[in-house]
Amino acid sequence: MRALFKDNIIEALVGLVVVLVAAGFVAFAYDRTQAGGRSEGYVLKARFPNVAGVSPGTDVRVSGIRVGRVASQALDPGSYQAVVELRVDKGLKLPIDSSAAITSEGLLGGTYIALTPGGDSVMLKPGEEITETSGATDLMGLIGSFVNRSGDKPAAAAPAK
Helix, strand or coil, X not given: CHHHHHHHHHHHHHHXXXXXXXXXXXXXXXXXXXXXXXXXXXXXXXXXXXXXXXXXXXXXXXXXXXXXXXXEEEECCCCCCEEEEEEECCCCCCXXXXXXXXXXXXXXXXXXXXXXXXXXXXXXXXXXXXXXEECCCCHHHHHHHHHHHCCCCCCCCCCCC
């Protein structure tokens, strides 16, 4: 009887350890992906003609370093441009002439928004808009146009006899 009780305690302890490790993993993933929607930092707005590949949670980077995430995006019914709200770290101060571009990490890489700081002494305030923007490039359209134009070269003239 004692051996059976001892075996059950060991199994219960192993089960408890497994549950604690699983809970730790869930907490880590929740924090890492910022699924909790922590509201650290401040919001800047930017308008883009094309936001393909960008969604809430997409990285915002300066010099390749993540400094924030995309908070939300919406369509402006007047200009038909995408209005993107960027939540950036509160310690980051960007000049008013900074620019934002939608970039990809490579041909098969993910998309992110790259911020390039300007040189003005006046800084953007929370809620203000970055006016200098560049939308996402349609890679498939570029490849298609290259393939379709490959046969556009005029044929060489036949030599005269």
